[in-house]
Amino acid sequence: MNKRQIPLIFGFLFICNFIHATDIKINSLNELAKYAAESGNTIIMAPGVYQMEDYLTADVVRNTKPDEIRRYAMIKFSGNNNIFDFTGVTIEVNTKLLSVFKSRVSEFYVSGNNVHIKGLTVTDIGNHPTFSGGHSFTVAGDDVRIEKVTLYVSGSSPYGYGDLLGKGDANLATLKKHSGMCIEGLNDTIIDCAIYSKAFGHLFFVQGGRNVLFENCYAEGVIRTTDKMLAETSGLAYDVNFAAVYKNYEGKKIITPGYTKSMNECGFRMYGKGGVKGITTGAVTAINCKAKNTRIGFAFGKVTDDILIKDSEAVGCEVGYYLTGVKVENSRGDMVNGPLLYVTKGEVSDVELALISNDSKTTVHLLAGIAGENHKVTIKKEGDLTKGKVLPIKIGTTSPTANNGFSPLGKAPTSGILLTNLTGMPVELNAVSSSCKIITNGEVTDKGINNEIVKN
Structure with missing residues (x-):
């Protein structure tokens, strides 16, 4: 299949799926959570700013079940054949909520198939770190279209040093990542989306996704010089005497002056497999996408099917x-x-x-x-x-x-x-x-x- 034909094909599928859909207007996150679990509807949310903490009460937290790999969702889109129109809608997430499940958490988790989400802005408020990592958006369903969604991501630790204090084994500080949008499904399309991250974690990334298309997407991180890190008089790097997990040219594991680091991980990233079933990642296409100030702009590697980057740009990475x-x-x-x-x-x-x-x-x-x-x-x-x-x-x-x-x-x-x-x-x-x-x-x-x- 020509990757450039995917939007047209998806558009036809959505028209077919939703000819008989019911239009439902809502104005609360409680209603959103209700209809996100149902199927065959067009949901139109009233424009405005909504607070996740108004919905995510202790009762909701207590009754929320994780997926097969112990990931919880604040709001889970488990229904099929739905359209969600969030034009003019901003949902604010106090980052204190990232730890309420005491496990990995997704703010929004799409597990249903043939789901179209458009026009949503999600803003993390504060910088309280996740309990043990998570995503702002997890897209695990098949034939999902995420359109004109903007994520402002924060809430990780450590933050301010990139990966210099570690990102796997032998960390110098406890790692609590908060990533942007993870794609795990088949035939998922991410169009006209943007992520602005002030958290340590990937922005757009694929784990087990197959035939994934990114088009007109933007990923922006934050950069900082090692000289500014070394000028600190307190903080996590100061507490470990400015040690790093990587050796420099002199063989010393120290933060070395004169360099620039991204505070984030990759703008667009692929892994070999992922999702609840550990499915092998397939074809991925990025057209007219841009990464700015991330650790790697585009970190793509063929696993099974063709990988294409076209008309794209990486700056400041x-x-x-x-x-x-x-x-x-x-x-x-x-x-x-x-x-x-x-x-x-x-x-x-x-x-x-x-x-x-x-x-x-x-x-x-x-x-x-x-x-x-x-x-x-x-x-x-x-x-x-x-x-x-x-x-x-x-x-x-x-x-x-x-x-x-x-x-x-x-x-x-x-x-x-x-x-x-x-x-x-x-x-x-x-x-x-x-x-x-x-x-x-x-x-x-x-x-x-x-x-x-x-x-x-």
């Missing part, structure tokens, strides 16, 4: 694009806070990117790192790059631990790469590179074997 087995068309990004691109070993990637800025105020070590076999990568430039930093494209080079900017780069045997470099930036082929073809308008250093250099 620690890494713009981190790819395995992905096709990228007509997309762009910068190297202001970190590399534009890493292409990794594994499935073959075909990448077409434009570098739009090299105006970095803090330390960045390279424009791109490419490792593996038979990737095709074209990097051109847009705009004036004469006043910024000159950084190399490195062939045979892998990303540092967790893509952390102040950690040392790695290397891996690399062959058969076709690189077209139109940025004017230098290219470096290391000793483990071989049989690569480099078409370039920049300087080349070749320490590899049987590489072909063509000056453009």
